[in-house]
Amino acid sequence: MPASMFEFGLFGRLRQNAGPHWEHYVAHPFLQQLGAGTLPEIAFRRYLTQDYLFLVHFARAYALLVTKFHTLPEIRAAAGSLNNIVAELPLHVGYCAGWGLNETQMEREPEATETINYTRYVLDIGHSGDALELLAALLPCVAGYAEVGLRLLADPATVMEGNPYASWMQNYSDQGYLDGVKAAIELLDRVGQQRGADARFDRLSEIFTTATRLEGAFWQMGLNAVENPVNAW
Numbered sequence: 001m002p003a004s005m006f007e008f009g010l011f012g013r014l015r016q017n018a019g020p021h022w023e024h025y026v027a028h029p030f031l032q033q034l035g036a037g038t039l040p041e042i043a044f045r046r047y048l049t050q051d052y053l054f055l056v057h058f059a060r061a062y063a064l065l066v067t068k069f070h071t072l073p074e075i076r077a078a079a080g081s082l083n084n085i086v087a088e089l090p091l092h093v094g095y096c097a098g099w100g101l102n103e104t105q106m107e108r109e110p111e112a113t114e115t116i117n118y119t120r121y122v123l124d125i126g127h128s129g130d131a132l133e134l135l136a137a138l139l140p141c142v143a144g145y146a147e148v149g150l151r152l153l154a155d156p157a158t159v160m161e162g163n164p165y166a167s168w169m170q171n172y173s174d175q176g177y178l179d180g181v182k183a184a185i186e187l188l189d190r191v192g193q194q195r196g197a198d199a200r201f202d203r204l205s206e207i208f209t210t211a212t213r214l215e216g217a218f219w220q221m222g223l224n225a226v227e228n229p230v231n232a233w
């Protein structure tokens, strides 16, 4: 995927306006350790079990987006993303199975405050705003992980061989996933043109930047489990 995918259009402007919060998200120390293969397993387990719960609520947010559209191409695009999220879950279930955790146990894991903050924020934007505001809340998640995956693969400090997190990295640089991201960025542009994004940019940017900050906090939640394993499991 060319870098221009992330740098132009409405997404590019929102990303740019998020400034250091975006950089903190896509180059977080959690990711540097993950790429090097040195991330403590407890940090990754904390992240991944919470991400399972996160994705369940994110699927709900995409279902909400479907209801906000009135044309079949848009409905198809939102439903496609919903399907992609559901498709992402086997990766989580597979990792957790390796640690003796089955899906029922994952469902029962108490939600961390970081998970509640992020998912309920997005759902609140979805309930109180229109499709464009909801897309601004969803895009840091959808497109940010593509940037994360591509950066990790391009980083000379990344080690693939023997890295227990290699399949996680591959998942987010897979061509099928990147095609979905391109479609999501284009959908944001189209909906933005229809619904007056220029006049609403400040509010859209506030939403996008808040979701970006919540992504940074989500990685940090994983790292915090190293210092505080009592609350981690």
Ligand SMILES: Cc1ncc(C[n+]2csc(CCO)c2C)c(N)n1
Residues within 6 Å of the ligand: 051, 054, 055, 058, 081, 084, 085, 088, 140, 141, 142, 143, 145, 180, 215, 218
């Ligand atoms: C905290 C958190 N943020 C982003 C993603 C990545 N992600 C979630 S839904 C989705 C769309 C599927 O096309 C993507 C890429 C994640 N797993 N966890």
